[in-house]
Amino acid sequence: MTTDKNSENLPWVEKYRPDSLDEVFGQQDIVDTVKKFVHEGRLPHLLFYGPPGTGKTSTIIALAKEIYGINYKNMVLELNASDDRGIDVVRNQIKNFASTMQIFSKGFKLIILDEADAMTAVAQNSLRRIIEKYTKNTRFCILANYAHKLNPALLSRCTRFRFNPISEEAIRDRISSVIIKENLKIAPVAESALLKLSKGDMRRALNVLQACKAATTEQEEITEDMIYECVGAPHPQDIETVLDSILREDWTTAYETINKYKQVKGLALIDLISGFIEILNRYELKSKTRIDIYKGLSDIEYGISKGGNEKIQSSAVIGVIKAALESQAN
Numbered sequence: 233m234t235t236d237k238n239s240e241n242l243p244w245v246e247k248y249r250p251d252s253l254d255e256v257f258g259q260q261d262i263v264d265t266v267k268k269f270v271h272e273g274r275l276p277h278l279l280f281y282g283p284p285g286t287g288k289t290s291t292i293i294a295l296a297k298e299i300y301g302i303n304y305k306n307m308v309l310e311l312n313a314s315d316d317r318g319i320d321v322v323r324n325q326i327k328n329f330a331s332t333m334q335i336f337s338k339g340f341k342l343i344i345l346d347e348a349d350a351m352t353a354v355a356q357n358s359l360r361r362i363i364e365k366y367t368k369n370t371r372f373c374i375l376a377n378y379a380h381k382l383n384p385a386l387l388s389r390c391t392r393f394r395f396n397p398i399s400e401e402a403i404r405d406r407i408s409s410v411i412i413k414e415n416l417k418i419a420p421v422a423e424s425a426l427l428k429l430s431k432g433d434m435r436r437a438l439n440v441l442q443a444c445k446a447a448t449t450e451q452e453e454i455t456e457d458m459i460y461e462c463v464g465a466p467h468p469q470d471i472e473t474v475l476d477s478i479l480r481e482d483w484t485t486a487y488e489t490i491n492k493y494k495q496v497k498g499l500a501l502i503d504l505i506s507g508f509i510e511i512l513n514r515y516e517l518k519s520k521t522r523i524d525i526y527k528g529l530s531d532i533e534y535g536i537s538k539g540g541n542e543k544i545q546s547s548a549v550i551g552v553i554k555a556a557l558e559s560q561a562n
C-alpha cells in the first residue's frame with residue numbers, strides 16, 4: 233500500500249512516521265548502533281522489544297529504507313506473527329520470499345516478524361529452525377512488547393534492543409515540529425499535560441493532538457481541558473476538589489460533591505480512586521493511616537471491577553478516607 237503523506241485524512245501516526253533513522257526520536261543509542269551495523273555491512277538478526285508507541289516498527293522500516301533505498305519493499309517481508317494463520321503459512325511465505333532471485337543484489341533480505349510475543353510456543357519453536365535455515369541470505373527482525381514471552385533459544389539468535397518509553401523532552405521535540413507543520417495553537421500548560429499523559433508513548437501523543445485539532449477551529453487554541461478530555465483522563469484539579477471535600481467537609485456534602493463531579497464531569501469512580509492515591513502519595517501521613525486508606529481503596533477498586541454498585545462504593549470511599557483520618561487524629 234502506498235500512502236500519500238500529504239493526504240488530509242491520513243492519521244498523524246502515519247503522516248509523521250519517521251522516514252529515516254534520523255527522525256527516530258529518543259532512542260539515540262539504538263539508532264547509533266543499528267546505523268553502525270548498516271555501515272559495516274554486518275547486520276545481525278535483531279530483536280526490538282518494549283512498550284507500544286516507542287518506535288520499534290518505525291525504526292526497522294527506517295532501517296530498511298536506509299539499506300535498500302526506495303525499493304525497500306521488494307527486499308522486505310513484513311509478517312504479523314500474531315496472525316492466526318499458523319506457522320505453516322508463515323514458513324511457506326518465508327521460504328518463497330527467501331528463495332526468490334534477488335534482483336537488487338544487496339547481500340541479504342529482511343524479514344520483519346511483528347508481534348512475535350503473541351506466537352504460540354510451538355510456533356516460536358519452529359521459527360528458530362526457520363531462522364537458522366535461511367540465515368545465509370536473510371536477516372530477521374523480531375518485534376515484541378515483552379521479551380520474556382519469547383523462547384530463550386529465539387532470543388539467543390538475535391541482538392536485543394530494549395525500547396524504553398520515550399522521554400518527555402524527546403516527545404516535545406517531535407511534537408513541536410508537528411505543531412508548527414499543522415499550524416496548531418496550543419497553550420504551554422496544554423502541551424505539558426499532553427507530554428505527561430502520553431507516558432512515553434509517541435503514538436498516543438500524536439493521536440491526542442490530532443483529536444484536539446479536529447475539535448478546534450483554525451484560530452482556536454488547544455487548552456489543557458481539551459487535552460484531558462481527548463485522553464479521557466480526569467483533570468487533576470477536579471480530583472483535588474473532590475478529595476478536598478472528603479477531607480474537610482461533612483459526610484453529606486462530600487457525597488454530593490462526588491456525585492456532582494461524576495455526573496457533570498463524567499468522572500468514573502475508578503479514576504477518582506487512582507487520582508486520590510496519586511495525591512495522597514504526596515501528603516504526609518502516619519504510615520498506619522496511609523496503609524488503612526490504600527488497603528480500603530484497593531478493596532473498593534476490586535469491588536468496582538467485580539461489578540459492585542457505584543453508589544455504595546462511592547460512600548465506601550468517603551468512609552475509608554474519613555475513618556483513617558479520624559484514627560490518625562486520635
Ligand SMILES: Nc1ncnc2c1ncn2[C@@H]1O[C@H](COP(=O)(O)OP(=O)(O)OP(=O)(O)O)[C@@H](O)[C@H]1O
Nearest residue numbers: 245248249256257284285286287288289290434435
Ligand atoms: N521514537 C520515535 N520517534 C518518532 N516517532 C515515533 C517514535 N516512536 C513512535 N513514533 C510515532 O508513533 C507511531 C507509532 O510508532 P511505532 O509503530 O514505531 O511503535 P511500536 O513501538 O512499533 O509500537 P507497537 O508495540 O504498538 O507496535 C509512528 O508512526 C510514529 O509516528
Ligand SMILES: [Mg+2]
Nearest residue numbers: 288289346375
Ligand atoms: Mg509496532
